[in-house]
Amino acid sequence: MAAALELVEALGHTGLTIEAVAARAGVGKQTIYRWWPSKGALLFEAFLEFEPGGQEPPRPSALADDLRRAVADAIDEVTQRRFDQVCRLLVHEERADLLALLMAPRRLAVEERLRRAQLLGEISADLDVVAAAELLLGPVYQRWLLRSAPLCDSFADTLVELVLRSLRGGP
Incomplete structure (x- = not known):
């Protein structure tokens, strides 16, 4: 291995x-x-x-900070050459089941943070947290897969701002 x-x-x-x-x-x-x-x-x-597993437990902080860190961590992960090459091979071999297992822990951590935000009244209690987590992480994985634009911190900031604006229903 x-x-x-x-x-x-x-x-x-x-x-x-x-x-x-x-x-x-x-x-x-x-x-x-x-x-x-x-x-x-x-x-x-x-x-x-052989790769580090699991996500760090969420730390107490603002929802926006937590989500920015989650998106930035996803960007860091997919831009590591080893992760990139392994996942590209899995995509090439149409191993979506295995690819999902590599990315699922990050999505689950974001879902958990969004559930906590619901309990704290930071976002709507009836929000579909699975869809919201996918809304946050999906663009990262799309950019990674298609190499359509750079993956960087400013992208993470913009993405979180847009998603939170839509989740909160504000300007």
């Missing part, structure tokens, strides 16, 4: 082969295929095993 992550970071997902992973790990190709049916499955398990 370590060999696969090292190689995907060095070669990118298109340059990664099972043969190269086997050579780097000092095992035969069949050994790898015995445990993982594809590059995507191998990289997914390696990523979960």
